[in-house]
Amino acid sequence: MALRILTDEEIQTVSMKLAVDCMADAFRQHAAGNLVAPGRLTSDVNIGQLVFTVGATTAPHRVVGFRCYDFQQLSSPRRAELTVLLDADDGHLLGIVTGPLLGALRTGAIGGVAIDHLARRDTETLGLIGAGYQARTQLAAALAVRSFNTVRVFSRDQQKRQQFTDQMRSQFDCDIQEVETARHAAEEADVLICATTSSHPVIEARWLKPGVHINTIGPKFKGSHEVGLDVAGLATRLVTDSSAQLEADGETLLLHGMPQLDCVEDLSTIVASQGGGTGDHRLATDTTLFISLGLAGTEVFLAKRLMDSMEDGLQ
Amino acid sequence: MALRILTDEEIQTVSMKLAVDCMADAFRQHAAGNLVAPGRLTSDVNIGQLVFTVGATTAPHRVVGFRCYDFQQLSSPRRAELTVLLDADDGHLLGIVTGPLLGALRTGAIGGVAIDHLARRDTETLGLIGAGYQARTQLAAALAVRSFNTVRVFSRDQQKRQQFTDQMRSQFDCDIQEVETARHAAEEADVLICATTSSHPVIEARWLKPGVHINTIGPKFKGSHEVGLDVAGLATRLVTDSSAQLEADGETLLLHGMPQLDCVEDLSTIVASQGGGTGDHRLATDTTLFISLGLAGTEVFLAKRLMDSMEDGLQ
Numbered sequence: 001m002a003l004r005i006l007t008d009e010e011i012q013t014v015s016m017k018l019a020v021d022c023m024a025d026a027f028r029q030h031a032a033g034n035l036v037a038p039g040r041l042t043s044d045v046n047i048g049q050l051v052f053t054v055g056a057t058t059a060p061h062r063v064v065g066f067r068c069y070d071f072q073q074l075s076s077p078r079r080a081e082l083t084v085l086l087d088a089d090d091g092h093l094l095g096i097v098t099g100p101l102l103g104a105l106r107t108g109a110i111g112g113v114a115i116d117h118l119a120r121r122d123t124e125t126l127g128l129i130g131a132g133y134q135a136r137t138q139l140a141a142a143l144a145v146r147s148f149n150t151v152r153v154f155s156r157d158q159q160k161r162q163q164f165t166d167q168m169r170s171q172f173d174c175d176i177q178e179v180e181t182a183r184h185a186a187e188e189a190d191v192l193i194c195a196t197t198s199s200h201p202v203i204e205a206r207w208l209k210p211g212v213h214i215n216t217i218g219p220k221f222k223g224s225h226e227v228g229l230d231v232a233g234l235a236t237r238l239v240t241d242s243s244a245q246l247e248a249d250g251e252t253l254l255l256h257g258m259p260q261l262d263c264v265e266d267l268s269t270i271v272a273s274q275g276g277g278t279g280d281h282r283l284a285t286d287t288t289l290f291i292s293l294g295l296a297g298t299e300v301f302l303a304k305r306l307m308d309s310m311e312d313g314l315q
Numbered sequence: 316m317a318l319r320i321l322t323d324e325e326i327q328t329v330s331m332k333l334a335v336d337c338m339a340d341a342f343r344q345h346a347a348g349n350l351v352a353p354g355r356l357t358s359d360v361n362i363g364q365l366v367f368t369v370g371a372t373t374a375p376h377r378v379v380g381f382r383c384y385d386f387q388q389l390s391s392p393r394r395a396e397l398t399v400l401l402d403a404d405d406g407h408l409l410g411i412v413t414g415p416l417l418g419a420l421r422t423g424a425i426g427g428v429a430i431d432h433l434a435r436r437d438t439e440t441l442g443l444i445g446a447g448y449q450a451r452t453q454l455a456a457a458l459a460v461r462s463f464n465t466v467r468v469f470s471r472d473q474q475k476r477q478q479f480t481d482q483m484r485s486q487f488d489c490d491i492q493e494v495e496t497a498r499h500a501a502e503e504a505d506v507l508i509c510a511t512t513s514s515h516p517v518i519e520a521r522w523l524k525p526g527v528h529i530n531t532i533g534p535k536f537k538g539s540h541e542v543g544l545d546v547a548g549l550a551t552r553l554v555t556d557s558s559a560q561l562e563a564d565g566e567t568l569l570l571h572g573m574p575q576l577d578c579v580e581d582l583s584t585i586v587a588s589q590g591g592g593t594g595d596h597r598l599a600t601d602t603t604l605f606i607s608l609g610l611a612g613t614e615v616f617l618a619k620r621l622m623d624s625m626e627d628g629l630q
Contacts, residue, residue: 003320003413005318036360036361036362038358038359038360041356041358041367043353043356043367043369043381044353045351045353045369045370045371045379045612046351046371046373047351047371047373047377047379047403048371048379048401048403050367050369050379050381052356052358052365052367054358054360054365055360056360056361056362056363058361058362062362064360064362064363064365064385066358066365066383068381068399070379070401070406072406073401073405073406076405076406076407077405078402078405078406078407079405079406079407080401080406080407080408082399082408084383084397086363086385086388086395087393088362088363090388090391090392090393090394091385091387091388091391091393091394091395092391092393092394092395093395093397093413096411098318098408297360
């Protein structure tokens, strides 16, 4: 059989709904012990810094694999990102994904699963801070799991913000507004997504509506964080997708040494316990914060699903 | 440009002479600081154990890359090994090697460089212990850099040994003998190669001829080593290809805590200082031991060279 290679051209055709469903499956498998997801590895070679997230699934397929990207090239438009799948039984190569879209799709879809299981059902306003490729997939994922009357987008870069808003309007049938301040994006939001690379907090706790659900995608470290301790302190529930990564990040984390760290729940457990449930269990006044760390193995899980479904499509 | 993929079918056509020359270049670049080679990374995911050797070259090309294999699949005939090359300036994918042959070719070629720079010139007998794929490339590399009247091959598995010897006879114009004991392979050898997976020493110091050069490819750990401290104690020079890996292996190494560890020389320095030289500097009575650890970045260096030369060949 010829080597299966998926490029961004093919990944682009995947619906966010399918990706969110696949990630919900991945969390259930993780809770059942069928998805092995250790913390990531990094190797610094001066002119590059390769990051590897290694993972394995034992169900429904026995696959070992990894995603790799060069941290120094994150802003390069030509950069590759490799996701490699190996058969766990005889080690043969199942396939390779070559572009960065899969990682963004998976991170978006994980954000969608978090919103689906943590946010209130009767959402009206979505706040989005950030206008990069992570913001794009987070928005798509939020719209795949909830309805919103209004989306308010803020980014410091006015030109980028406008371009992003125009593009999103052409893709989604929804009132997508460009707003002038982060506060304006945050204060009416039922769901608020922070998808920036900012090293300083982009929101303040006092702006937030009671009962808001927040996804934080960007930096979470002591020296660099897009969401501060005020918001973590306000949250009645903190949830992460990767407890292993939370542990691996250790002392570098903003939450290190804080009482909140001991209360962080695992999204896998929540998804597994809710079945197909969608946030019904939450209290109206719950303020929830999802700390997106990137559960390892989810890229492998998603890539395998996509390769199989594309193969089925060809038959 | 289409993605360049090299399979084992293409790697098989590469001459060992070219690979040895390329590895000698790699050691010179390493000595000059142009090849970055940190210790390897390992990630255990229960049903697999992925090993990554990451490396970068800054000359003659700026390339970041890695080799990856599943340690649990080393004996599987279908197993893949990935070597991935990324452009260090914009992160685009330069190419992928998909099979395990490149790694074996490179480890063989490194052994050839060691023999070329450490063994006496007037060699007559080559001893080889082991009959696996590493033994094959070590033999090819030894024959690429020195002439031998006789090659004596020992492996515990009589059937495998005979099969190996038959195959090698058909490939090399040389008197290749199958011998009944490791001692018989070792005692007349001017160059002795240990390429086994044995956890117990396969040779004894008292068997060795003064002035012998030894390559040890297999395990080198306290609990598992194919060459014991008696041989390390006899050696007047100990040389490794990767001081970084020697350091990374730390307390697990057989040599840990031994005075010899402080005397281990770096093959890169020797190659760089000898120019194109070939072992002329050694004393006739020098007994040399090459500890092959697998310098990271050499797979990336070799893969880049092969891709470029194959591309030239197509023009």
